[in-house]
Amino acid sequence: METLTxxxxxxxxxxxxxxxxxxxxxxxxxxxxxxxxxxxxxxFVIWVFVFSYLPLWGWTMAFQNYKPAxxxxxxxxxxxxxxxxxxxxxxxxxxxxxxxxxxxxxLVFGFVVPIIFALLLNELRAVMFKKFVQTVSYLPxxxxxxxxxxxxxxxxxxxxxxxxxxxxxxxxxxxxxxFMAKGNLFWYIVTVSDIWKEMGWNTIIYLAAITGIDLELYxxxxxxxAGRIKQMWHITLPGIRSxxxxxxxxxxxxxxxxxxxxxxxxxxxxxTDYHEVLDLYxxxxxxxxGRFSYGTAIGIFNSVVSVIxxxxxxxxxxxxxxxxxx
Amino acid sequence: xxxxxxxxxxxxxxxxxxxxIFMILVLIVTLYPFLNVLAISLNDSIDTVRGGITIxxxxxxxxxxxxxxxxxxxxxxxxVSVLRTLVGTLLGLLSASxxxxxxxxxxxxxxxxxxxxxxxxMYFSGGLIPTYxxxxxxxxxxxxxxxxxxxxVSAFNVFIVRSFIDGLPYALQESAKLDxxxxxxxxxRIILPLCKPVLATIALFIAVGQWNAWFDTYLYNGSNSTWxxxxxxxxxxxxxxxxxxxxxxxxxMAQKMAxxxxxxxxxxxxxxxxxxxxxxxxxxxxxFVGGMTLGAVKS
Numbered sequence: 001m002e003t004l005t006x007x008x009x010x011x012x013x014x015x016x017x018x019x020x021x022x023x024x025x026x027x028x029x030x031x032x033x034x035x036x037x038x039x040x041x042x043x044f045v046i047w048v049f050v051f052s053y054l055p056l057w058g059w060t061m062a063f064q065n066y067k068p069a070x071x072x073x074x075x076x077x078x079x080x081x082x083x084x085x086x087x088x089x090x091x092x093x094x095x096x097x098x099x100x101x102x103x104x105x106x107l108v109f110g111f112v113v114p115i116i117f118a119l120l121l122n123e124l125r126a127v128m129f130k131k132f133v134q135t136v137s138y139l140p141x142x143x144x145x146x147x148x149x150x151x152x153x154x155x156x157x158x159x160x161x162x163x164x165x166x167x168x169x170x171x172x173x174x175x176x177x178x179f180m181a182k183g184n185l186f187w188y189i190v191t192v193s194d195i196w197k198e199m200g201w202n203t204i205i206y207l208a209a210i211t212g213i214d215l216e217l218y219x220x221x222x223x224x225x226a227g228r229i230k231q232m233w234h235i236t237l238p239g240i241r242s243x244x245x246x247x248x249x250x251x252x253x254x255x256x257x258x259x260x261x262x263x264x265x266x267x268x269x270x271x272t273d274y275h276e277v278l279d280l281y282x283x284x285x286x287x288x289x290g291r292f293s294y295g296t297a298i299g300i301f302n303s304v305v306s307v308i309x310x311x312x313x314x315x316x317x318x319x320x321x322x323x324x325x326x
Numbered sequence: 327x328x329x330x331x332x333x334x335x336x337x338x339x340x341x342x343x344x345x346x347i348f349m350i351l352v353l354i355v356t357l358y359p360f361l362n363v364l365a366i367s368l369n370d371s372i373d374t375v376r377g378g379i380t381i382x383x384x385x386x387x388x389x390x391x392x393x394x395x396x397x398x399x400x401x402x403x404x405x406v407s408v409l410r411t412l413v414g415t416l417l418g419l420l421s422a423s424x425x426x427x428x429x430x431x432x433x434x435x436x437x438x439x440x441x442x443x444x445x446x447x448m449y450f451s452g453g454l455i456p457t458y459x460x461x462x463x464x465x466x467x468x469x470x471x472x473x474x475x476x477x478x479v480s481a482f483n484v485f486i487v488r489s490f491i492d493g494l495p496y497a498l499q500e501s502a503k504l505d506x507x508x509x510x511x512x513x514x515r516i517i518l519p520l521c522k523p524v525l526a527t528i529a530l531f532i533a534v535g536q537w538n539a540w541f542d543t544y545l546y547n548g549s550n551s552t553w554x555x556x557x558x559x560x561x562x563x564x565x566x567x568x569x570x571x572x573x574x575x576x577x578x579m580a581q582k583m584a585x586x587x588x589x590x591x592x593x594x595x596x597x598x599x600x601x602x603x604x605x606x607x608x609x610x611x612x613x614f615v616g617g618m619t620l621g622a623v624k625s
Contacts, residue, residue: 030435034433034434034436036508036509036510036513037428037431038436040424040425040427040510041424041425041434041436042436044421044424045443047421047479048443048447048479050460051460051478052447052452055451055452055460056452056456057452057456058452058453058455058456058457058459061455061459117352120349121349123341123342123345124345125342129349133352133353136352136353136357137352137356138607139356139360139607140356142534142603143603144537144538144540146538146557146560146564146599147596147599147600149564150560150564150596151359154362154593155362159377160377160378160379162358162359196356200356208615227335227337227338227341261541265561265565279454282453282454283454286455287454287455287458287545292459295455296455296456299453299456302453303451303453307449307450310449
């Protein structure tokens, strides 16, 4: 992954036009002249090295039979044994299925719904109302998953949960459904909670992109007799296409590392076969059972797949849309 | 606005009405759960068992709040959460703005290296277990600093601030230089005050992240009530009564409290955890919308 280029990071514009660095200056003179800049960034570089790069060294654990009491030199090297064990564990495939199912559902709905919501918000004429809806829709994003999981459990509960009450009132069901106890509903519950929490927040970037669309396009299309829905389809949506591609590539890169907060908080022993995801598996089998090497192997698998997905997605998009993030 | 109301046809009016109805539904679905939790937290706990509380309390009382503020672990969690939010935000702002300032200087010779070094961290991480082992080896487990130190430097925040500084006129720095200011003075006296809007944005991001975090408490300080956090206490209380139990340690005070604590008390804790965020965020909204957009375009 060190081969990732970061041309997008280096700035190509600088507001006030700072001076070009003077060349062929003595190294010491340069260091002396920029000592404050170095003093202000070096401590943090060391910081990043310790907390972000040093854990990568821990990846060696996956090729050892790591015992906490021994020093690095005394560890027993076992090659790919941990990975062989991982790939021959039936549980691993169940966990992979859950991870992929929830991340794919999250990707599809978590991606499409905010776009539709942004398009519809943009069509609201009453400015005050639009602002109000926006403000309210951001709100769940700022609340923790602990609180959201509590709310979801409450809303879906059999004792006075709003969803069950509504369904009973409408005579759709005769008795309350135990939503949280049904494993096969778990994926949907996670997906819907995610949409509830992040829909508004994810529209911010799209709304910003929509403001950048030339208004004359809309006027011209009106003269040609295009209605609101036609305008949305032919002007607004193509207008935010590049924003959509960039965000899509980024979310594909994170496809497999969906985290485990929601699954940890919403799941219970009745839903284990449906809620256990890769990270949770690493937590349970790796950390809680003290099998550090095995857990690390799971983590490595996770990272490698993420990077492959990121590159693949980026490559495909580069070909199709000429948009790329790298 | 693209939609000036000339020649609004019948189908467009129908579209508008449907759209407004949809938005009202969105509002209800978003707000109702919060109002419901608030109403239950303000309702008499014995009466709550009868069910049927919607958005108004039936028997108003503040007893639930009095009860929860009587629990020592919760008060301790509250203190720690406030402390980590304050310390984490201040240090996070300092680190992001300092690095961003040096990265915005085209004449800084280490710029390319620092920028790449930081950017790479956005694409990978060591993973759960190597990180845990690092914290153990650094003797951070069981301490307060495990909340603040690991996430102190965030590449995303640095790039947001840098985009903002890039937009400031360089002439300001040049004239300060002529007056004899060194780079640190320029940062502290000129750049930092001008960065207030973008700093407000990332302060909100960091503060919300710190306030909402619970997993680091679970992982590193779960057995140590000195550094417990409010979110972690809430997590234990909410999880312990869910069907089938959870990963929480038994024979611990919050657990016992959870088993006997009625719905109303749980909801009161939820409100205590949520309110600080609800209070702060409307004021910062104009900043974070700008900040998000800036971050998305440039990084």
